[in-house]
Amino acid sequence: LGLLLLLAVVFILEIIPSADAYAVTSQNVQNSFLTRILYTSIILPADATFYNCFSAVGNLSVEPFDPTVFVTGIFLGILFWVALLFLSRPKKTTLLLVLPYSLYALFSSTVYFHLYHIGTATLFLLFWFWVDAGMRAENTPLSSQDTAEESAESQRAAKIEEFRHALRVFCAVLILSVSIFWTITACCNEITYPYGYGRAASAVLKENHLEDRLIMCSWREEEDAATGSIQVDTNYSGGVTILPYFDKNIVSNLNGGADSLAYMTHQRADDETNQANFLAWAARGIPNVLLGWVNLPAVFGDAISMDDYTPIATLQQGMIWKSILLESEYSIYVRTD
Numbered sequence: 464l465g466l467l468l469l470l471a472v473v474f475i476l477e478i479i480p481s482a483d484a485y486a487v488t489s490q491n492v493q494n495s496f497l498t499r500i501l502y503t504s505i506i507l508p509a510d511a512t513f514y515n516c517f518s519a520v521g522n523l524s525v526e527p528f529d530p531t532v533f534v535t536g537i538f539l540g541i542l543f544w545v546a547l548l549f550l551s552r553p554k555k556t557t558l559l560l561v562l563p564y565s566l567y568a569l570f571s572s573t574v575y576f577h578l579y580h581i582g583t584a585t586l587f588l589l590f591w592f593w594v595d596a597g598m599r600a601e602n603t604p605l606s607s608q609d610t611a612e613e614s615a616e617s618q619r620a621a622k623i624e625e626f627r628h629a630l631r632v633f634c635a636v637l638i639l640s641v642s643i644f645w646t647i648t649a650c651c652n653e654i655t656y657p658y659g660y661g662r663a664a665s666a667v668l669k670e671n672h673l674e675d676r677l678i679m680c681s682w683r684e685e686e687d688a689a690t691g692s693i694q695v696d697t698n699y700s701g702g703v704t705i706l707p708y709f710d711k712n713i714v715s716n717l718n719g720g721a722d723s724l725a726y727m728t729h730q731r732a733d734d735e736t737n738q739a740n741f742l743a744w745a746a747r748g749i750p751n752v753l754l755g756w757v758n759l760p761a762v763f764g765d766a767i768s769m770d771d772y773t774p775i776a777t778l779q780q781g782m783i784w785k786s787i788l789l790e791s792e793y794s795i796y797v798r799t800d
């Protein structure tokens with residue numbers, strides 16, 4: 464156990480985010496702490512097994528929860544917690560369930576939580592069900608010397624245990640059947656609809672011989688809910704999903720055009736870095752091709768705007784989440800001249 468603790472500490476030190484990672488430096492927080500803690504502490508177990516509360520954004524800090532769906536999630540979450548605590552009692556696994564999950568819920572509500580972290584709760588609950596199913600409850604066998612009162616108490620305990628077994632079977636059937644439904648639906652959506660724009664966008668660029676032109680992609684600009692100011696992050700840029708279809712990085716402002724960084728760095732750019740990036744991009748000249756809508760005046764001033772570009776392709780893409788397909792569009796523009 465001491466070696467396992469040491470290994471856990473090493474893992475924790477390895478996964479602590481960098482100080483400039485956008486996961487821990489996000490300034491765009493719209494949901495209150497109460498909303499976030501209600502979700503992670505009450506709704507999340509149900510959301511991780513048989514319910515769906517998230518809609519589109521995916522970030523707990525800004526997720527626009529539907530009030531009806533959220534309140535229903537609280538109701539179902541409380542019922543699910545009651546069932547879990549009821550099941551954990553005879554095998555004394557309550558602490559194993561509550562303590563780690565409480566720490567996870569607190570961390571997720573205060574630091575960072577995104578759509579795909581729901582799977583972490585799913586894995587933990589599967590772990591707890593596995594441990595709970597493998598343990599034996601402490602049963603006291605009946606004897607011929609038991610009094611009538613003791614015998615009646617034993618019969619009540621037996622009925623409670625029968626109900627607990629039925630509840631355990633019900634939870635297993637509910638969770639597995641919903642998960643299988645989500646899996647089948649997601650597979651059908653994966654086959655039927657394009658997940659991302661990467662392959663289609665690369666085909667458009669190649670067909671029109673645009674891969675050697677100066678290409679610029681969009682970056683992230685979002686409003687800070689607290690101040691109303693626009694937060695700019697030039698390190699958070701598009702175009703990543705087209706890179707596997709080319710031998711080099713063809714996007715001039717993605718990771719500074721470096722071929723060695725074919726991924727998002729997850730480093731949030733500060734104001735100084737943003738200005739340095741804008742100056743470097745401006746020095747390369749006005750782009751011929753744009754991937755998505757680009758705030759050109761931030762880089763080139765009044766020299767050029769989106770009015771000087773024409774869309775040559777609008778691509779469909781859909782993010783798959785459980786049984787839902789969240790569709791969106793992605794456009795490629797070229798300079799009109």
